[in-house]
Amino acid sequence: MKILVPVKRAIDSNVKARVKSDQTGVDLANVKMSMNPFCEIAVEEAVRLKEKGLAEEIVAVSIGPIQAQETIRTALAIGADRGILIQTDADPEPLEVAKLLKAVALAEAPRLILMGKQAIDGDNNAVGQMLSALLDWPQATFAYKIELSPQVVRVTREVDGGLQTLELDLPAVVTADLRLNEPRYASLPNIMKAKKKTIDVKTADDYGGAGAGHLKVLRVTEPARRTAGVKVENAADLVARLKTEAGVL
């Protein structure tokens, strides 16, 4: 079985995003970039499925600037077999990303697409669902546990109120939530091995082209900041203030 894992290069999760003073976006100049954490979880899960003998090949695909090759290398170091970069300096919207990934999926014919539930930059939480809809393959988002067999995948999902388990016919699209696994650190030998693995650099035109965006960003602003309040002496002081000052008890 072949597994396709889309991965995104995004701001490192330990970096606090800062809004540009001209309100055109978030300042990414000289900011540490990494693989989006949810994508990393998806790669790890694919590698675990391969280690269990349930998959033969893992293909990591990224859409982004030339530096996204590093993101693919990270996936290869974790254990993906080869990579595809659809190189673009544009920042395609989720709909365009889903369309490109659909074309990749039709060309690669994986049985499973395993991807992160959202990227921590745009926070859209949309591409997996859109890809599933465009391919007309079943979907299971927010995966907490994945049991793969040759014809079906059983996915336990994190939903409001608890967990829900679904069974999907393959091929299918599954998106990873936080607690699906804890990604490994790639070992030095695996990092060295990853350098020898193939990354095909393609353009959007190789996959039918990227359409124009549908959303115009008018401005990006900083949210209203909360300021630190007061330190209270003790619990009785706290209760008194919550009752009289804040009026919330």
Added chain:
Amino acid sequence: MAVLVVADHDNAQLKDNTHKTVTAALALTSDVDVLVAGAGVTDVAAQAARIAGVRKVLTAESEALGKQIAEALSGCVVPLMGGYDAVLAPATSVGKNFSPRVAALLDVAPISEIVEVVGADTFTRPIYAGNALETVQSSDAKRVITVRATAFKAAEEGGSAPVEAVDPGPGAPATRFVSEEILKSDRPELAAAKIVVSGGRAMGSAEEFHRVIEPLADRLGAAVGASRAAVDAGYAPNDYQVGQTGKVVAPQLYIAIGISGAIQHLAGMKDSKVIVAINKDADAPIFQVADYGLVADYKTAVPELMAALAAAGK
């Protein structure tokens, strides 16, 4: 302009998220219909019909809709969109699951988790874990939107909209419901509670989390939340997680106990009206957003807080 709101419910009760999403829809137009898609939803539809400002309630019923399967929901909503300019759903695990599918099938850009309706085609939404707010203008003829319910007031009751059944669509032929584990609780729902008491990694164990956090929550009639660290460590169930990747809450009062205040946690609670932090580390970042900070070990502070609440008749 007409807008369809997809109701949040559990086949028995309509959730307050629906009322809040109706408020967002009413900011776009006065022609707001509510779709109740599920199984055995007659009562829920009657509840939706009572929301003031709703023009009409649509019901669609099938087994797959009863389990809120994404493919079934998108398959039901898309054919209805001939009559609507926008579809809004609350950004719950169900709304997030099906809504982008509708956008893809209509070939439009989804707009996720809006916190403000700026104009008919212009919306504000948080990005980068709430560290930035993006205002986007859509050029699409139809708009597919999820709504961060905590950013909108609940629409009032008092309406009496007519109810009409619509085609439930093709269901989800390649997806089967297997099972679910839904936590039963007498406490208010986390996302809708007026008071939330959350515990962090400082609790040290699931037993301690139960022993400390839950009695305090029950005394206050509050919902229980947790930081990601506490959930990852197994002290609290997944569903308790407040944060960027968990639930976003904005109660009247948020009490953070033994929570350091990582960016990802703050993203989920910083819109609370009043924030209280109890932490023995005076330098914990949570104090930078707390209205009231108590620098103390929770082991002594929480029993004292219980006593003070009792003394105050709470």
